[in-house]
Amino acid sequence: MPASRTRAAHVRFATADEIARWDELLLQSPDEGNVYRCTANIDGMAMQGGTPVHLMVGGHAVTAFRVDVPLAGPLWVLFGPPVDDVRELVRSARAIAAFAENYGIVAVRFRTQLKASADHERLLQRHGLVRVPTWLDDSTVVVDLKGSEQDVLSRFKKRARKSIRRATREGVTVDRVPATEENCRILYEMLDATSGGRFKIPTLAISTAVFQRYEASGQGQLFLARHDGEVVVGAFVATFGTTALYLGAGSVRQRPGDPSLCGLGGSRAAYALQWHIMRWAREQGCERYDLDGTPSSATIGDFSHPRHGVGQFKTAFSEEITDYLGAYQIAVNPRRAWLIRQLEIRAQRADESPLLNRLRGRQVRPNPDYVWLRR
Incomplete structure (x- = not known):
C-alpha cells in the first residue's frame, strides 16, 4: 500500500x-x-x-x-x-x-x-x-501559460485574440498599480456595483487589508484598466507556487444600481486586462492562471444560468472547464x-x-x- x-x-x-x-x-x-x-x-x-x-x-x-x-x-x-x-x-x-x-x-x-x-x-x-x-466555485477555467506568448495567444479562441487587438486600437491601457487606499477603493466600488447584492463581498476595509497583505507578501498585484482616461475595469490577482488566481474583479455598469448590464461597451477592456494579467503572471513564474469560477461543463451553454456571460467570457481564453x-x-x-x-x-x-x-x-x-x- x-x-x-x-x-x-x-x-x-x-x-x-x-x-x-x-x-x-x-x-x-x-x-x-x-x-x-x-x-x-x-x-x-x-x-x-x-x-x-x-x-x-x-x-x-x-x-x-x-x-x-x-x-x-x-x-x-x-x-x-x-x-x-x-x-x-x-x-x-x-x-x-x-x-x-x-x-x-x-x-x-x-x-x-x-x-x-x-x-x-x-x-x-x-x-x-x-x-x-x-x-x-465548483467549476473554473484554467489557462495554460506555458510556452511563448505566441503559444499562449494561439490557444485562445479567435474572439479573444480579436478583442485584445481591438482594445489596443480603442486606446485601452492597463496599469499595475500599488494597493493604496485609493486604488483599493476604486476596485472595491466596481466590485460592489458588479455584485449588486447577487453575491457577498467583504467590506471595503477588509478588502483593502487583504489586498495589501497579499501585496506585502509579494504574492499579489492590483490592476486597473482605463478607456478614454476613465477606469472601467479592475482586478486583483494572487499567486502561489506556479499558479495565479483571479481573486477579485469588477467593472463599470451601464446604469447605476443595475448590476446585470456591464458598461464596458465595445472597448474590449476586459480582454486587454486579462492578457496583461497573464503576461504579468508569466513574469512571476506561473504556468497556469485560474480564472476562478464559471458555470460547469454541463451548464456552460445554458443561457438562463446567472453566470452565463461570465462563462462565455472566460472560456474565450480556454475551452476546457475544470469541474471539481x-x-x-x-x-x-x-x-x-x-x-x-x-x-x-x-x-x-x-x-x-x-x-x-x-x-x-x-x-x-x-x-x-x-x-x-x-x-
Missing part, C-alpha cells in the same frame, strides 16, 4: 515550527496546494472572522478554519486534504472527524482538488459524506450537523425566492449547478 495512504489516518495539530513554514509545506503537497490555503489568505480569512486551524493530515499540511454556527455549534472547514483519490478522502475524512470530536466540533467540511465524478459522488454518499455548499468534486461534510455530532444542513437549505431557498428578491430589489436567478442543494 502506498505510504500516503497508510499515513492518511494520522491527524494532529501543526507545530509552531511547521506553521512558520506553512507555505513551504503546502507546496510539498501532492496537489501543490493553492492560493486559498496559503498564509496570506489565512490572514485574510482571519480578518473576516475565521479562526485558523493548522492541521497535519497524513503528513501533509491542511489549512482549516473554525466557523461557529448559531444554534448548532462549530464547524471545521478544510481547504483539502490533498489526497490522490476519493477512497483516500474517505479515510482522511473519518480520521479528521474522529480527531475533531475531541474539540467539540459538530461537523467537518472538505474541499479537495479532486475532479468531479458521478461514481465518486455516490461512493462518498455511501460512506455518509453529504454534499454541502462550497465556499469556492465539490464540498462534502462528515458529521461528528449527527443531530447538530443535520441542523446546520437544514438551516442552509432554508437560507438558500430564501435567497432564490422571487418574492423576497423583489422586496430586496435583487435580480437573482436559480443556479442550475446547485440543484443538488434543493433536494
Whole structure:
C-alpha cells in the first residue's frame, strides 16, 4: 500500500515550527496546494472572522478554519486534504472527524482538488459524506501559460485574440498599480456595483487589508484598466507556487444600481486586462492562471444560468472547464450537523425566492449547478 495512504489516518495539530513554514509545506503537497490555503489568505480569512486551524493530515499540511454556527455549534472547514483519490478522502475524512470530536466540533467540511465524478459522488454518499455548499466555485477555467506568448495567444479562441487587438486600437491601457487606499477603493466600488447584492463581498476595509497583505507578501498585484482616461475595469490577482488566481474583479455598469448590464461597451477592456494579467503572471513564474469560477461543463451553454456571460467570457481564453468534486461534510455530532444542513437549505431557498428578491430589489436567478442543494 502506498505510504500516503497508510499515513492518511494520522491527524494532529501543526507545530509552531511547521506553521512558520506553512507555505513551504503546502507546496510539498501532492496537489501543490493553492492560493486559498496559503498564509496570506489565512490572514485574510482571519480578518473576516475565521479562526485558523493548522492541521497535519497524513503528513501533509491542511489549512482549516473554525466557523461557529448559531444554534448548532462549530464547524471545521478544510481547504483539502490533498489526497490522490476519493477512497483516500474517505479515510482522511473519518480520521479528521474522529480527531475533531475531541474539540467539540459538530461537523467537518472538505474541499479537495479532486475532479468531479458521478461514481465518486455516490461512493462518498455511501460512506455518509453529504454534499454541502462550497465556499469556492465548483467549476473554473484554467489557462495554460506555458510556452511563448505566441503559444499562449494561439490557444485562445479567435474572439479573444480579436478583442485584445481591438482594445489596443480603442486606446485601452492597463496599469499595475500599488494597493493604496485609493486604488483599493476604486476596485472595491466596481466590485460592489458588479455584485449588486447577487453575491457577498467583504467590506471595503477588509478588502483593502487583504489586498495589501497579499501585496506585502509579494504574492499579489492590483490592476486597473482605463478607456478614454476613465477606469472601467479592475482586478486583483494572487499567486502561489506556479499558479495565479483571479481573486477579485469588477467593472463599470451601464446604469447605476443595475448590476446585470456591464458598461464596458465595445472597448474590449476586459480582454486587454486579462492578457496583461497573464503576461504579468508569466513574469512571476506561473504556468497556469485560474480564472476562478464559471458555470460547469454541463451548464456552460445554458443561457438562463446567472453566470452565463461570465462563462462565455472566460472560456474565450480556454475551452476546457475544470469541474471539481465539490464540498462534502462528515458529521461528528449527527443531530447538530443535520441542523446546520437544514438551516442552509432554508437560507438558500430564501435567497432564490422571487418574492423576497423583489422586496430586496435583487435580480437573482436559480443556479442550475446547485440543484443538488434543493433536494
